[in-house]
Amino acid sequence: MSAYAANLLSPLCVAIPLMSAAVLAPFTKHCPRWVSSTVAAANALAVIAMCIALVCYTSQHGPIVHWMGGWRPKHDLAIGIGFSVDTMGAGLAAFVALLVFAATLYTWTKFDLAGTLFHSLLLAFLGAMCGYALTGDIFNMFVWFELMTAAAIALTAHKIEEAESIEGAINLAVTNTIAGFCVLLGIGLIYARTDALNFAQLGEILAQRPADALVLASFALIVAGFFVKGAVAPFHFWLDDAHAVAPTPICILFSGIMVQLALYGVARVYWTVFSGALSTQAHEIKALFVGVGIATALIGAIMAYAQRHLKRLLAFSTVSHSGMFVAALGLFSAAGIAGAAIFVVAHGLVKSALFVCAGNYLNRFRSLDENELTGKGANAPLNSALYLIGGLALAGMPPFAISAAKVLYDAAMTDRALLAVAGFMALASAIDAGAVLRSGLHVTFGIGKGQITGYSPREEASECDDPYLVRTPWTMLAAPVMLLAVAVWVGMSGTLWHGVERAAYAFVDRQYYAAAVLSGMHRMPAQAPFVLRTAQDVGVNLSVTAAAIVLALLGLFRRRFPQVLSSIFGPPLKQLRDLHSGIFTDYIAYMMFGIAAYTTYLVIAAR
Amino acid sequence: MTALSQWTLFFPYAVAFWLFVVGCFGITQSRNLIHTILCLTVVQSSTYMLLMSVDFHAKSGAPIFGSTNPPGSPSVDPILHALTLTDIVVGATVSALMLALTVQIHRRRGTIDPQRLRPMSD
Numbered sequence: 260m261s262a263y264a265a266n267l268l269s270p271l272c273v274a275i276p277l278m279s280a281a282v283l284a285p286f287t288k289h290c291p292r293w294v295s296s297t298v299a300a301a302n303a304l305a306v307i308a309m310c311i312a313l314v315c316y317t318s319q320h321g322p323i324v325h326w327m328g329g330w331r332p333k334h335d336l337a338i339g340i341g342f343s344v345d346t347m348g349a350g351l352a353a354f355v356a357l358l359v360f361a362a363t364l365y366t367w368t369k370f371d372l373a374g375t376l377f378h379s380l381l382l383a384f385l386g387a388m389c390g391y392a393l394t395g396d397i398f399n400m401f402v403w404f405e406l407m408t409a410a411a412i413a414l415t416a417h418k419i420e421e422a423e424s425i426e427g428a429i430n431l432a433v434t435n436t437i438a439g440f441c442v443l444l445g446i447g448l449i450y451a452r453t454d455a456l457n458f459a460q461l462g463e464i465l466a467q468r469p470a471d472a473l474v475l476a477s478f479a480l481i482v483a484g485f486f487v488k489g490a491v492a493p494f495h496f497w498l499d500d501a502h503a504v505a506p507t508p509i510c511i512l513f514s515g516i517m518v519q520l521a522l523y524g525v526a527r528v529y530w531t532v533f534s535g536a537l538s539t540q541a542h543e544i545k546a547l548f549v550g551v552g553i554a555t556a557l558i559g560a561i562m563a564y565a566q567r568h569l570k571r572l573l574a575f576s577t578v579s580h581s582g583m584f585v586a587a588l589g590l591f592s593a594a595g596i597a598g599a600a601i602f603v604v605a606h607g608l609v610k611s612a613l614f615v616c617a618g619n620y621l622n623r624f625r626s627l628d629e630n631e632l633t634g635k636g637a638n639a640p641l642n643s644a645l646y647l648i649g650g651l652a653l654a655g656m657p658p659f660a661i662s663a664a665k666v667l668y669d670a671a672m673t674d675r676a677l678l679a680v681a682g683f684m685a686l687a688s689a690i691d692a693g694a695v696l697r698s699g700l701h702v703t704f705g706i707g708k709g710q711i712t713g714y715s716p717r718e719e720a721s722e723c724d725d726p727y728l729v730r731t732p733w734t735m736l737a738a739p740v741m742l743l744a745v746a747v748w749v750g751m752s753g754t755l756w757h758g759v760e761r762a763a764y765a766f767v768d769r770q771y772y773a774a775a776v777l778s779g780m781h782r783m784p785a786q787a788p789f790v791l792r793t794a795q796d797v798g799v800n801l802s803v804t805a806a807a808i809v810l811a812l813l814g815l816f817r818r819r820f821p822q823v824l825s826s827i828f829g830p831p832l833k834q835l836r837d838l839h840s841g842i843f844t845d846y847i848a849y850m851m852f853g854i855a856a857y858t859t860y861l862v863i864a865a866r
Numbered sequence: 867m868t869a870l871s872q873w874t875l876f877f878p879y880a881v882a883f884w885l886f887v888v889g890c891f892g893i894t895q896s897r898n899l900i901h902t903i904l905c906l907t908v909v910q911s912s913t914y915m916l917l918m919s920v921d922f923h924a925k926s927g928a929p930i931f932g933s934t935n936p937p938g939s940p941s942v943d944p945i946l947h948a949l950t951l952t953d954i955v956v957g958a959t960v961s962a963l964m965l966a967l968t969v970q971i972h973r974r975r976g977t978i979d980p981q982r983l984r985p986m987s988d
Contacts, residue, residue, distance in 0.1 A: 402956070405959075405960075409960060409963060412960070412963050412964075413963065416967055419970050420974070422975050429971070432967070433893065433964075436960050437890065439956070440886070440910055443949075444882075444886070444913055447917050450920060451920040454943070842980055843902075844893060844980050847890055847894050851887075851890050
């Protein structure tokens with residue numbers, strides 16, 4: 260592929276879905292359903308193809324920089340808005356499109372589109388997420404962030420007749436809007452210092468002298484803002500409310516990639532903009548990221564274990580994994596980024612498959628409550644099998660991809676002090692997967708007999724236009740099969756792993772990025788050492804899986820254990836549950852606390 | 867520059883901070899979704915305030931050059947105005963969406979008090 264073609268492709272990944280959304284919107288009323296489905300699926304496939312082409316090109320020739328309207332930098336000074344596409348960004352955009360394709364597959368037949376604009380919104384969401392992944396300008400990133408939020412609000416409240424959906428959407432809207440303003444305040448502060456908005460330009464200017472309070476405050480505000488969408492404690496509260504009520508295809512996109520894209524934003528901004536100026540504070544920032552990562556991972560895992568509503572359980576598991584990603588990013592090394600990247604993709608695939616299976620239960624049995632569903636899963640054997648496989652995959656059972664991720668992740672843990680962190684993460688993922696497996700066994704085999712505590716609404720409407728679905732349509736089962744198959748491939752593919760490691764080394768090389776963007780020069784980034792899988796890592800993954808199975812059985816047979824356990828764990832768990840009140844006014848109070856804490860820590864302690 | 871004028875330069879930033887905090891505080895105390903949306907607008911005003919005060923120069927005019935201010939004469943930075951304008955558009959989108967949701971929630975639940983709306987609580 261020529262450089263010219265590659266340069267042209269990068270804006271098309273965003274332009275094509277957004278144009279299709281606009282064109283589709285007025286016509287969907289008058290054309291049959293298969294037309295809008297086909298348009299959406301074709302868009303997703305086109306974006307996958309284009310992004311894979313971009314990945315291939317950038318891994319050979321370095322980042323592609325596309326200046327909108329031809330406003331190229333003059334004298335190494337960026338004056339226009341540009342897309343700076345590197346392998347990591349293009350790969351993420353391809354993954355976004357893959358999940359959108361899975362969502363369209365799920366909605367192909369039977370799914371109640373409730374009106375006509377579903378596919379238009381989906382395409383706008385796709386365009387926004389791709390733009391976010393590919394942009395090279397911090398304000399542009401904020402705009403895509405807000406477009407993502409707006410599309411997410413509309414899609415969560417898609418079933419506008421259901422009060423729960425609207426309530427979830429309102430919680431999402433209030434928290435994420437304030438998050439956007441936080442990011443914007445951070446951008447304003449950094450612009451005041453540098454007069455620049457381009458990542459590379461900002462990084463070059465900031466690297467000239469060590470960070471002062473203004474730069475640290477700006478970093479804190481941007482990180483806090485992204486962490487709200489990234490569902491990191493204490494900002495994660497909106498996520499479980501929104502996920503529990505959003506339509507299944509939207510859950511795929513939320514849990515699978517939107518949350519992780521916010522964390523990608525943190526990594527991108529840190530490595531291109533702040534890494535030069537904050538090099539002396541790296542240790543304190545690392546402590547912050549690893550600390551909140553552990554806290555989030557454990558809170559999410561424990562809350563997941565304490566749920567009986569399947570989607571809410573999976574949502575808390577996403578919170579927990581979000582914490583693991585933050586801890587991995589917080590290692591601030593290329594190996595950490597590579598581990599996080601594979602981990603994000605692997606988790607996204609498996610979690611999406613689990614959400615689709617939960618959606619299939621809902622459509623067949625009109626409930627997402629474990630206690631209601633107990634034993635009914637046996638009537639949908641394929642779906643139940645997929646759900647249980649998903650649970651095992653979430654624990655990291657080889658050959659699934661999360662296991663692959665853990666290897667890299669563990670490889671980053673060469674520091675002895677971080678061994679404890681790895682232990683906490685293994686514990687969190689065992690509890691997480693234990694919760695999923697418990698619900699799967701409960702639903703499929705009826706063990707435990709509806710004895711799980713937790714909140715669940717009494718009635719739940721099916722997502723299908725046929726409320727008494729007798730058989731799950733094949734498209735709704737094809738989606739999880741496809742996702743799990745890709746997850747196996749991700750776990751097995753050495754080429755992919757090595758590619759991700761190389762991309763990660765380029766990702767963390769600020770000067771390489773800046774030279775490519777500002778003066779179009781390409782030098783080779785540092786070469787990645789190839790981390791091989793060892794027998795010991797497989798052992799780690801198998802023991803996490805075993806721990807998850809034990810925890811699942813513990814949950815199912817807990818009546819046979821002495822009451823001592825529940826009297827010890829009961830009261831603190833109740834406190835934790837009470838924090839998740841479902842009322843956004845509380846969430847804003849926690850957010851205020853979080854923002855103040857992050858800023859104070861970074862400005863005072865890290866100075 | 868006198869000490870007083872140094873402080874007046876900080877004043878807009880203090881206002882931006884105050885607007886952010888008081889808007890968020892308003893949301894935490896909110897008993898009405900319309901009130902919440904207005905509080906969100908207050909929070910957003912803090913971003914306008916910050917962007918505009920970054921831009922402020924006492925002696926410069928708009929970046930429109932003509933006979934009285936030839937090209938090269940001092941002017942304010944147009945980029946920040948573009949950012950503020952984009953910010954306003956973003957805010958309007960979210961407010962419109964939220965107002966639509968408020969209308970709908972009132973139809974379904976008969977209340978717009980956030981304390982009585984809870985999707986799923988433990």
